[in-house]
Amino acid sequence: MRQLKINKSITNRENASLDKYLTDIGREDLITADEEVRLAQRIREGDEVALNKLVKANLRFVVSVAKQYQNQGLSLPDLINEGNVGLIKAARRFDETRGFKFISYAVWWIRQSILQALAEQSRIVRLPLNQVGSINKIKKTISQLEQQFNRPPSDEEIAKYLETTEGKVNAAKQISNRSISIDAPISHEDDTSMVDFITSSDAVPSDDNLMKESLTQEIQRSLNTLTDKEKEVVNLYYGIGMNHGLTLDEIGDKFDLTRENMERHWPLFFMDIILERQEKTSTENTEKRRENKQ
Structure with missing residues (x-):
């Protein structure tokens, strides 16, 4: 039997369209955090141009997320389309006043849209x-x-x-x-x-690296709102900036607490830190009032 030769425009049409799409979104410039803030403010005022710009600048991240859900019932183009729906929803709801980067917020919406589509796709009656x-x-x-x-x-x-x-x-x-x-x-x-x-379990896509870097920056920003003591406890327990987190025993030794106390009073330990801060603030305010009276 002679070898079948089919025109590429027929057999590879979908792949060609996907390749062109990936090339096009790859040309979109990333935007800075300050630009995100300005665009979010304009979007709340109904500016569709701003919405379009914010969405286009983050389309590549949708592809990165969509690739994680391949071979589960939807083609990659379909997964990307569903993820883009989530991206648009995120762009309309993004609140820049919270201090987080847009993609850190949008990832949840992207995943939810894809998972919902996969859930609907899975509702298939077995064929006779x-x-x-x-x-x-x-x-x-x-x-x-x-x-x-x-x-x-x-x-x-x-x-x-x-x-x-x-x-x-x-x-x-x-x-x-x-x-x-x-x-x-x-x-x-x-x-x-x-x-x-199919990505190896040891391989990390470059876009995933960008998202992880973004999330790491936001976590670090949140930690910066804590005192040095609070930050140290959180870092030790969750292993932030370390190869692994410490056990309750190890943290207890560092802060002169037994394991029993750590397990029983772990929430109270953080409460003590908060009360310590409040007491310090109260003392400082009292001293200021005394100075003002003098």
Whole structure:
């Protein structure tokens, strides 16, 4: 049997569109935190241009998140589309006065939109065996006709070959398209398949690094609102800036507390820190009032 050669514009149309989209969003300039603040203020006033700019500057992060949910029932373009919906929602709701970067806030909305779409996709009734057989027969017919015509056959041609209706062919193809083989080739030029693009557990995408860096900065900013003592306790317990966090025993030794006290009074320990700060503030205010009276 002669080797099938199908025009790239037909077989790789979706991949070509995705490649172009990724190239286009890669050209979008990232914006600074100050620009985010100004854009958020304009968005609240109904400025659609500002909304468009904030969204476009963060589209690449949606792709990074969407890649984490591949091979779960939706194609990557569909996952990106759903993530973009979440990004737009986040842009409309972003409150710049809280002091956090936009993407740190938007990631939650992006994930939620994708997860919701996957949940809806999973609500699929199992097909009877006779329908499964029909789908497999149509797939086999498509393969045979592709070899015969040297191109993908139309629904009309498939229906004529199987002596059925175009509607039944189209319905079967729609159901079949919900699943994607990770071994399917993505290009006629080589043997590369989708499985080759599944990220190793040890690999960290560059966009993920950017998001993690952003989140780290926001966490550090929050820690800076604490006293040195509070910050030290939080850093030790959660291992911030360290290879790993300390146990309650280790933290207890550092602050002269037994493990029993740490486990029983862990919340009170933080309360003591707060009360200590309040007492210090109260004392300072009292001293200031005395000085003013004098």
